[in-house]
Amino acid sequence: MKKVILLTCLVLATAFLVVCKHENSPPVIDDVIADPDSLGLGDTTTLSATVHDDNDDTITLMWDCIYGTFISPDSQSVMWVSPDSQGFYYLTVVAQDEHFATDTDSVEVKVVSN
Numbered sequence: 782m783k784k785v786i787l788l789t790c791l792v793l794a795t796a797f798l799v800v801c802k803h804e805n806s807p808p809v810i811d812d813v814i815a816d817p818d819s820l821g822l823g824d825t826t827t828l829s830a831t832v833h834d835d836n837d838d839t840i841t842l843m844w845d846c847i848y849g850t851f852i853s854p855d856s857q858s859v860m861w862v863s864p865d866s867q868g869f870y871y872l873t874v875v876a877q878d879e880h881f882a883t884d885t886d887s888v889e890v891k892v893v894s895n
Contacts, residue, residue, distance in 0.1 A: 806835040807882035813874055815861075815888045821895040822865050828888065829858040830874045838878035846872045863892040 811831040820826050832840055844854040844861075848870055852860040861872060873887040 805838070805878070805880045805882055808832055808834040808838070808840045808876040808878045808884050810874065810876050810884045810886040813872075813886045813888040815872065815890045818888070819891040819893065820863055821893060822867070823863060824892075824895075825860050825862050826890055827858060827860055828872055828874070830876070830886070832857070832876045832884075834878050836878070838880065841877050843875045843877070844872065845875070846870055861890070863890070867892055867894055 809832065811833060813828070813830050815826045815828050817826055828844065830842055832842065834840055842855060842857055844851050844859050846861065848864040848866070849872075850862040852862070863870070868891075870890050870892060871887045872890055873885060875883055875885050877883045
């Protein structure tokens with residue numbers, strides 16, 4: 782009798798694990814836009830990212846650039862203040878789901894003298 786109960790518990794536990802196995806898909810960044818994508822020294826551009834997740838997981842966005850300043854860098858649409866140096870800057874966004882899967886993309890912004 783003990784063997785039957787143990788075997789039944791083992792079968793149920795295995796079935797539970799098979800049914801509950803969750804294959805996570807990482808988030809996907811569909812598009813990243815800077816508007817405008819060319820601006821003067823110390824000017825501001827609005828950045829936005831379109832992101833989806835096939836599992837409908839909660840997605841967190843994190844923006845990064847070693848130059849300039851972000852305003853609200855953890856949201857889907859942010860503002861970036863350009864540095865006081867001309868050049869091309871790559872503004873990167875990382876999308877992370879609740880299972881720590883990520884996708885990364887960037888947009889190029891040109892900064893010119895005023």
